[in-house]
Amino acid sequence: MSRSTSPDMNSIGKRTKAVSKCHTRRVAYCAVAVLTSLGLAACSGFTYGSDTPRIDDESIEQTAQFPRDGIMRFHYATEHERQYGDLFLPRGQRYSEPVPLVVMIHGGGWMEKSDAASTNDLAENLTTYGVAVWNIEYRGIGKEGQPGPGGWPRTYEDVAQAVDFIPTLAERSAVPLDLTRVTVTGLSAGGNLSAWSCSRPALPNGAPGSNPRFEVNRCVGLAGVYDLKLAYEQHDRYVKTLLGGTPDEVPDRYRLSSPAENINKDATIVVFAGRNDEVVNYDEATSFVKEARAAGLKIEEHILNNASHVSWAKVTGAQWKLARTHILAQVGIKAENLSSVPEDTGVRISR
Known part of the structure; x- marks a missing residue:
């Protein structure tokens, strides 16, 4: 958040084959999940490596809870209660073929008081187009200048673990998922985290989030923060607390958390921003976009003349509808005409 005044179907780099499950396996799993939602605790655990904590797939037994109809909740790690995600399932019909997956990452200044519920409406809206949505939670920071369970590197490690959990998610889902059609999207701080999740293959060995077990190479960023040093220089209220210091004090943290500093050339990225954004x-x-294109990244830029910071979160708004079109297009669903721009967005498109 940069102002202090208020505060082509690209193949996945290391393509993971879609996990198809037989009907009996899905039914059996759902039965276990229902028992879990009634209070039976699952045995789980994960191991820590030299950098990002990793889930030990051989020892962890993941079962789902059902916080709401059509949603399966999974914990992708067990260190903290916020290390979970909600899998929103497509509604209204049976799916004999695997469906695409959208990873959704909420914003809110990377803060603990913000949560994944803020993007529930967007997630549910996407499911009406036949995709599943993995709406992830993560540890956040406290109030300005105050410690919290998140911050560097924990917030980023949580996002990395949630993405690396996707193959296990596919095994557990009540609807088969097509892991060759996955994209990630996020708003504001979530825009930073979504673009960062695509930059992980470019991170140096040993950095938090490096050497991903599952790569997501498509992203749609909404009003995102892509250069955290630039954000700090523009008096962002949250970045210093997030990273534990200034760019002069912790330069490596600013570099490693900034998608603009870690360009994954295999990624396809679309970014949206508003000229009226007050945050x-x-x-x-x-x-x-300038840095990414210089490095050879395929990136598309949409600057809207009539979009505030909160415009993207309004599920009935023209700004979200335009962004949704591109999210769906990245996973092969042409829901609307991409060449048609809603009149009231005042959009300028630069490619």
Whole structure:
């Protein structure tokens, strides 16, 4: 958040084959999940490596809870209660073929008081187009200047673990998932985390999130923060607390958390920003696009003349509808005409 005034179907780099489950396996799993939702605790555990904590797939037994109809909740790790995600399932019909998956990452200044419930409406809206949505939670920071369970590197490690959990998620899902059609999207701080999740293959060995077990190489960022040093220089209220210091004090943290500094050339990214955004300057998008194109990344930029920071979260708004079109297109679903831009967005498209 950069102002202090308020505060082509690209193949996945290391393609993981879609996990198809027989009907009996899905029914059996759902039975176990229902028991869990009634209070039977699952045995689980994970191991720690030299950098990002990793789930030990051989020892962990993941079962689901059902917080709401059509949603399966899974814990992708067990260190903290916020290390979970909600899998929103497509509604209204039976699916004999695997469905695409959208990873959704909420914003809110990377703060603990923000949560994944803020993007529930967007997730549910996407499911009406025949995709599943993995709406993830993560550990956040406290109030400005105050410690919290998140921050560097824990917030980023949580996002990495949630993405690496996707193959296990596919095994557990009541609907088969097509892991060759996965994209990630997020708003504001979630835009930073979603683009960062695509940059993980470019991170140096040993860095938090490096050497991903599952790669997501498509992203749609909404009013995202892509260069955290730039955000700090523009008096962002949260970045110093998130990273534990200034760019001069912890330069490596700023570099490793900034998608603009870690370009994964195999990724396909679309970024949206608004000229009327009162929280994140749209030059976060334009500077990222400039750096990314110079490095050879395929990236598309949409700067809207009539979009505030909260416009993207309004499920009935023209801004979200435009963004949704591109999210769905990245997983092979043409829900609307991509060449048609809603009149009231005042959009300028730069490619």
